[in-house]
Amino acid sequence: xxxxxxxxxxxxxxxxxxxxxxxxxxxxxxxxxxxxxxxxxxxxxxxxxxxxxxxxxxxxxxxxxxxxxxxxxxxxxxxxxxxxxxxxxxxxxxxxxxxxxxxxxxxxxxxxxxxxxxxxxxxxxxxxxxxxxxxxxxxxxxxxxxxxxxxxxxxxxxxxxxxxxxxxxxxxxxxxxxxxxxxxxxxxxxxxxxxxxxxxxxxxxxxxxxxxxxxxx
DNA sequence: CACCAGGCAAGTA
DNA sequence: TACTTGCATGGT
Numbered sequence: 350x351x352x353x354x355x356x357x358x359x360x361x362x363x364x365x366x367x368x369x370x371x372x373x374x375x376x377x378x379x380x381x382x383x384x385x386x387x388x389x390x391x392x393x394x395x396x397x398x399x400x401x402x403x404x405x406x407x408x409x410x411x412x413x414x415x416x417x418x419x420x421x422x423x424x425x426x427x428x429x430x431x432x433x434x435x436x437x438x439x440x441x442x443x444x445x446x447x448x449x450x451x452x453x454x455x456x457x458x459x460x461x462x463x464x465x466x467x468x469x470x471x472x473x474x475x476x477x478x479x480x481x482x483x484x485x486x487x488x489x490x491x492x493x494x495x496x497x498x499x500x501x502x503x504x505x506x507x508x509x510x511x512x513x514x515x516x517x518x519x520x521x522x523x524x525x526x527x528x529x530x531x532x533x534x535x536x537x538x539x540x541x542x543x544x545x546x547x548x549x550x551x552x553x554x555x556x557x558x559x560x561x562x563x564x565x566x
Numbered sequence: 567c568a569c570c571a572g573g574c575a576a577g578t579a
Numbered sequence: 580t581a582c583t584t585g586c587a588t589g590g591t
Contacts, residue, residue: 374572391573397589398572432588436574478574498572543572551570 355527357510360564365541368560372540375488377402381413381456383489387481388440389431400430413454417445440476447474460490468494479517487539493532495524496539500546507550508561 351359376395377383382402389398404427405411410419425438445454451470452458459467464486471482479497486492497520505511511523528534549559556562 387572390571392571392586393573393588394571394590396571397587400589430588432571433573433586434588436586440574476574480573484572496572500572539572546572553569 352527354510357564358524358527361504361508361561362538362541364560364564365545366537369541369544372537372544374536374540375484377488379456380460380489382411384444384456384485385411385441387484387488388444388476389428389437391433391437391481393432397430397432401428404428404430413445413448413456416441417449417454436476440474443475444477456489462490464490464492464494467492479521483521487532487535491532493530493535495521495528495535497521497524498539498543498546500550501539501542503546503550504542504561507554507556508564 375383375386377386385405386398386402389401402411405416408427410416410427416424421438421442424441425434428434428437428441431437447470448454448456448459452462462470467490468482468486471477471485472479477485483494483496486494487496497517501520501524502515505515505520505523506513511520515523524538528538545559545561549555549561
């Protein structure tokens with residue numbers, strides 16, 4: 350028996366999906382690329398991340414082994430278009446050290462780790478916070494985890510589905526409590542939140558044109 | 567020109 | 580504990 354909130358969330362999803370169509374996240378060719386993208390896109394436009402990824406690919410270092418060998422300063426120059434390149438170079442290096450020491454440098458082994466254990470271990474890496482960890486869990490390791498971001502917060506608060514004071518864990522609990530635990534659905538739902546957030550629910554919202562306008566509950 | 571972008575850690579009081 | 584600040588490029 351679906352709860353009232355579950356029905357609302359289902360309506361929201363249907364409206365967004367009808368407007369934007371399937372997003373097919375994450376836009377990457379390999380799980381390792383997903384992980385790098387998750388770190389590089391922190392507070393950064395995805396287009397800039399793509400430039401950085403392209404640089405890594407052209408330099409032939411878009412794999413854990415090659416990337417671990419190049420100096421941090423060199424890495425920073427390659428990812429320069431993604432912004433915050435010095436901090437992000439360190440964060441990528443932190444992750445690579447973690448991958449080497451905990452999973453013998455194997456992304457496949459990392460992805461085979463149990464969900465809760467992996468989440469805690471990822472959060473132990475300096476530079477990987479809740480959103481980055483959950484993006485890795487969902488989009489690289491295919492674990493059923495709902496990713497929360499600023500757009501999620503804006504949509505949920507502006508539609509009075511959660512309180513303004515809600516934190517990351519609170520929003521994640523809310524979503525996961527009311528949705529069927531399914532990787533493909535968590536994947537697409539989060540992507541739809543980002544799309545509606547980008548186009549209609551910014552700091553200067555276009556609520557009158559938003560596909561979520563007129564959802565009745 | 568101002569504002570924004572798929573966060574996080576470190577510093578301050 | 581609860582705020583604030585630094586990090587930085589590139590598109591609109």
